[in-house]
Amino acid sequence: MINGLVRAGRADCYLKVFGEMRGSRVEVDEYTIVALLSACSSLEDRGTGRLVHGLVYRKLGCVNENELLVNALVDMYAKCGCLEVAERVVSCGNGKSGVAAWTSLVSAYALRGEVEVARRLFDQMGGRDVVSWTAMISGYCHSGCFQEALELFVELESLGMEPDEVAVVAALGACARLGGLELGRRIHQKYDGGSWQCGTHGGFTCAVVDMYAKCGSIDTALDVFSRTRDDMRTTFLYNSILSGLAHHGLGEHSMAVFEEMRLLGLEPDEVTFVALLCACGHNGLVDDGKRLFGSMLTVYGVSPRMEHYGCMVDLLGRAGRLDEAYCLIQNMPFKANAVIWRSLLSACKVHGDVTLARLASLELLEMEHDHGARYVMLSNMLTLMDKHDEAASVRKGVDDVGIQKPPGWSYVEINGALQKFLAGDKSHPEAKATELMLRNIHMGLKTIGHVITV
Secondary structure (H helix, E strand, O other), X not given: OHHHHHHOOOHHHHHHHHHHHHHOOXXXXXXXXXXXXXXXXXXXXXXXXXXXXXXXXXXXXXXXXOHHHHHHHHHXXXXXXXXXXXXXXXXXXXXXXXXXXXXXXXXXXXXXXXHHHHHHHHHHOOOOOHHHHHHHHHHHHHOOOHHHHHHHHHHHHHOXXXXXXXXXXXXXXXXXXXXXXXXXXXXXXXHOOXXXXXXXXXXXXXXXXXXXXXXXXXXXXXXXXXXXOHHHOOHHHHHHHHHHHHHOOOXXXXXXXXXXXXXXXXXXXXXXXXXXXXXXXXXXXXXXXXXXXHHHHHHHOOOOOHHHHHHHHHHHHHOOOHHHHHHHHHOXXXXXXXXXXXXXXHHHHHHOOHHHHHHHHHHHHHHOOOOOHHHHHHHHHHHHOOOHHHXXXXXXXXXXXXXXXXXXXEEEEEOOEEEEEOOOOOOOOOHHHHHHHHHHHHHHHHHOOOOOOO
């Protein structure tokens, strides 16, 4: 009964059922303990979990020889964030800590962002199964280590193991983030037709559509989407293609796909409207965007969140309606975040509104004391408007507080391999060859009369 409540999402009722069990003088066994620990894991209830751990010793004695209980205890402590305790339970398992226990620990450390610790534990595991590999691959993706995730996925394949849906979807997501089109296409072709595609959410198809769209191949994304049967289309799938269309600036196409979604009777959610509003912003569809924003709550029952207001500020800012955008910010039901103020500042730069730009910069100053990009943007805008004294003053403020903008990496896929670059970085193995080629190109262009400016 306790297990059934957990699976049905009613884990909060487990204590009542357990109380009735004790009142009926029914003895506790290891399966009862596992069910209780499962409920604590689901609720992340570390307090009750510790009490259940104590109950284990009172009723069953030492658990180190019981793999089922060791796995359940580790899973509970890991999901409740007590990773050091979970690791001690694994260490005291006398070899009875199964793959499930180690996997719970790896997953928990990875989700907490400690991927180095997770990888150390992963490498220590014996008899790793597909779930273990999936936990580490997903953990890398969760922490933004997409290249490491793909390297591990390829290693999994090289061992002849069949990855599960979660691992494949994670790998496709990593390809999407790195622009790894060729690897993503290979993964799609290899695992297309897998049994998991019959699932209710169609995670594989969504990931494929998203990967092609983010890697610049929107036509292929549309082809995969169009070949998906109507009865297999979900809100998740429509969100993937709508986000792709928005990313490629195909606003009118986005509106047509949304209408098709409505005719199928699928309910849009928060993600749907973020994609649609972004598409409207990129294509200057102000009236469509305002209509959609106004219908969110009244027609579809979706309450606008910070992201939706951000899209509207961006939409209005791109269209030059800066006062309207500022008015929307002032009337939001919550305090605007830095993303919204940066969006307004960017629009002010494009349309030359110094007054609003100063105001947005002041708001950003209160939120992000150490972020220099907004000051550079304001300074550049003042320079373009011949306000050189004010621009110099802003730049001096940046220098005085020592603000630096952290560098960002760039990735490019060459012959199926991902290459990682940083401006001014000399550590890449092909750095010298690249510099030599650029010098040759530079000289060749000068020879035929082009003027090269840096």
